[in-house]
Amino acid sequence: MSSDIVCASCGRSVDAHNQHYRFTLPDPVLDTPEREHAEGTWMSDADANRSVLLQVPNVGPFVRALLPVKLTGGFALTFGVWLAVHPEDLQRAARVWHQPEYSDLVLDGWLANALPVWGLLACPVRAVVRVMEHTPYCSESANAKMNSVLTDELPHDLILSAVTTR
Numbered sequence: 001m002s003s004d005i006v007c008a009s010c011g012r013s014v015d016a017h018n019q020h021y022r023f024t025l026p027d028p029v030l031d032t033p034e035r036e037h038a039e040g041t042w043m044s045d046a047d048a049n050r051s052v053l054l055q056v057p058n059v060g061p062f063v064r065a066l067l068p069v070k071l072t073g074g075f076a077l078t079f080g081v082w083l084a085v086h087p088e089d090l091q092r093a094a095r096v097w098h099q100p101e102y103s104d105l106v107l108d109g110w111l112a113n114a115l116p117v118w119g120l121l122a123c124p125v126r127a128v129v130r131v132m133e134h135t136p137y138c139s140e141s142a143n144a145k146m147n148s149v150l151t152d153e154l155p156h157d158l159i160l161s162a163v164t165t166r
Ligand SMILES: [Zn+2]
Pocket: 007, 008, 009, 010, 011, 012, 017, 073, 156, 157
């Protein structure tokens, strides 16, 4: 049921402000002709949208992560992104994913999806586990622009327009 309470600052329904945007595939996989159907592809689930771990031959290993963005007005937008990781980090993640040790998992990878507004494809990013039931969260980056996306409160009108016109 959609609420008809309207945001005073941008005029959208307030329901539109806490969104989750999940990328189905890493951009480098999307750019190949066979995508996740390439021979030798391994996924942690039956389809790419549900998978959290993915390895595509000649493209690379990927792990899902959450990238939460704080918006003005106390709202948030969470991107379900893919990170490109080292092959041994994919193995390490797969080993602990359903174990108590998952809580200590730290991954240093590269953003494998271009975000609306900022881009940042291939930007280095560290992901850590904050909630056992969730994929790791992007937490910090050596890149100043990425760090600002991860930590600053961003103007929600700009961000929501960019996401809803995709
Ligand atoms: Zn608004």
